[in-house]
Amino acid sequence: EAGVAQSPRYKIIEKRQSVAFWCNPISGHATLYWYQQILGQGPKLLIQFQNNGVVDDSQLPKDRFSAERLKGVDSTLKIQPAKLEDSAVYLCASSRLRGPNTGELFFGEGSRLTVL
């Protein structure tokens, strides 16, 4: 089965510009996660979707970050305006809601953002 697809792999922008990341989860995975991983730290959950509904966005800086999963399949994470401290790898992951290996996470390759 195809893995979690993310794009772009790399993005360099200047502060105050905007950026969008895209994620297509594994087919049939109802749960989709966006994580932010700053260099040297563990991943931090930004938002968790179940189908097209938000389960947890308590750590999403809503003044500048937004995410959507309109049709319950692929998802977009947007940052506007970007700050220097947003430089990080943005990881998308997905998991099954039910059935074999429910809850096991499958990660994409990540999108590395550098804000200058």
Added chain:
Amino acid sequence: KNEVEQSPQNLTAQEGEFITINCSYSVGISALHWLQQHPGGGIVSLFMLSSGKKKHGRLIATINIQEKHSSLHITASHPRDSAVYICAVKKTSGSRLTFGEGTQLTVNP
């Protein structure tokens, strides 16, 4: 104190050695994940377990729920095993994963 503690933080081994990475947690959990992250960012899920022991190739993961402790073992280590190994737990309350700081493993030829 972090809810998930890993040890050691850094580990250097010679090819062929048996490796153990430890994870202790202080909260009630429904599942524990072991993840592998290579340079470049990609994360691979190695194991998800809630009790007992799982084995996949040269990797073995164990968990002791009473002691709130899990170990990841690598037998016959190889330089390609060099990566950061991350322990993450899903608390019984809530659905968010709590991550450990990771263990940087370097296996020298």
